[in-house]
Amino acid sequence: MEAPHVEECDRVDPDVSGRPSFMETRMTGRDRPGALRQGDGAPRMDWIRQFYEHLPDAVFFITERHRISACNRAAVALFGYEEDELLGQRIDFVWYPTPDVTLKGRWADRGVVRAGVAITRSGVQFPTALTIIREQDDKGHFSAVIFEDFRTERETLQHVQELQHELARLARIVALGEMTSTLAHELAQPLASIAAYAQGCGRLVKKHRHGHGEELCEALSEITQHALWAGKIVQNIREFAKRGADERKIEAMHALIHEATAFALAGSQRKGFCADFQLEAQRDVVLANRVQIVQVLTNLVRNAVEATDGIAQPHITIRTRTDDFSRLVVDVSDNGCGIAVDIEEALFRPFVTSKPRGLGMGLALSKRIIEAHGGRISARNRMESGSILSFSLPLVETTTNGERPHDPSR
Structure with a gap:
């Protein structure tokens, strides 16, 4: 049975393909040395053998009968056979095609390329690009088959x-x-x-x-x-x-605000303390990691509560609104002492805090979480007293099934 890939390529005539012979692009007629016959069916021009012998890639010469007539040293080294063991064999003795795979080797512009798998004497298999280049000497046409190891x-x-x-x-x-x-x-x-x-x-x-x-x-x-x-x-x-x-789902922000506030205010029984909810945003649906966003809200509410220490009538306000860029904005404000000037610019950096026993990590983590969700977070002082910590997240229209998430706070 003849090797189909070699038969197909042997029928490609240089004149039909429009390509000149590979060797003709390298030497003119007067440059070519005399021929030295290598054996029956082998190329008679020694300069062809000399050229391919020194290539780093494995090269086989294939006769019109699709048999290996010669090979270079790289082929012997690559496949592990002695040259005498390869002579007379078909090319599929050391290689089989993989039609569903495409490889483009260094020689692709000089011949027909086939992707396949090479098999060494020891049974090792590896991907190769096989390029078949048509040549001609005074005996007739033959093919030079170049293997490129893609390992x-x-x-x-x-x-x-x-x-x-x-x-x-x-x-x-x-x-x-x-x-x-x-x-x-x-x-x-x-x-x-x-x-x-x-x-x-x-x-x-x-x-x-x-x-x-x-x-x-x-x-x-x-x-x-x-x-x-x-x-x-x-x-x-x-x-x-x-x-x-992180796992993100469609969430109703107003529900997360109530949940986070309950955690942040748990156990707090300060006299006269007031928490005001102004959840005015008509749309509050966001794509978020619930645990992370509740962490952010808990941090902001907790900071606002702690900022009102020593205030006669402590008060915090949590407000939602939408901006002009289809983002939901959450503002957490307090009537406390405000943000110190010396830490205002570095407020969201790790280990920056004005609390005597604070670690300075809450706002740094909040910034990382909000930015990972495609949002922004900021802080500013209020005109009268206290501060406002705000963050924004992109709004989404509905859940994946077209329904609005259930908000237990409504």
């Missing part, structure tokens, strides 16, 4: 991809290192709430062993919610370290 390109590409994945993983590890302080900061609130409610339960049990079942159940419910929330924060960071990607 290096494939292995290099694979190595580059592995390095890219490793760099991405290292980048996440570095970011995770920065988030170590953030983790302590974020867990402080739910854990403090858990401790406060647990202590309250203990006091109720000691003081009144009977008659406080409803209060105990409420306190235990709060403990459970805050413990679960702390677990979600840890899980979110674990997922970030593992995959780098």
Whole structure:
């Protein structure tokens, strides 16, 4: 059975294809040295053998009967056979085509290229581009078959991809290192709430062993919610370290605001404290990671509450609105002491804080989360007193099934 790829290429005549002979582009007639016959069917012009002998790629000469008549040293080295073992064999002795694969080698402009797999004497297989170049000597037409080993390109590409994945993983590890302080900061609130409610339960049990079942159940419910929330924060960071990607869904911002405010104000019983909700945005649907956005809102509300320490009538306002760029804007304002001038420009940098016991990580993390969601975050002082922390997120029209998300606050 004849090798189909060789038969097809042997019927390509140089005159029909419009290409000159490969060797004719290299030497004129008077430059060509005398012929030295290599064997039956082999090229009779020694200069052809000399040229191909020194190529770094494996080269076989194929007769019109589709048999190997000669090869260069690179072919012997590549396939592991002695030259005598290759002579007289068809090309499919060391190679088979892969029609569904396309490879473009260095010799593509000089002949017909076929993608395939080479097989060495030891059984190793690797991708190759086989280029068949038509030549002619005084005996007639023959083909020079050049193999290009694509293992290096494939292995290099694979190595580059592995390095890219490793760099991405290292980048996440570095970011995770920065988030170590953030983790302590974020867990402080739910854990403090858990401790406060647990202590309250203990006091109720000691003081009144009977008659406080409803209060105990409420306190235990709060403990459970805050413990679960702390677990979600840890899980979110674990997922970030593992995959780098976060799960985003269609969310109603107004519902997230009420949820975050409940967490931020849990256990707060300051006299005269007032929280005002002005959720005026007609559209509040965003694509977001729920845990992360609730973290941001909790941070902003908590900062606003802490900024009103020492104020006779502490007051915070949470307002929503839409801007001219189809973005939802959330403003958290307070009537506290405002933002100190010396830290105003660096407010969102890690470890920048005006709190005596603060870590300075809450706003830095909030900035990273909002910007990762395609939004912006900013801070400014109010004209009268206090400050406003704002962030914006792109609005989306509906959920994937065409329905608006359920907002339990409505």
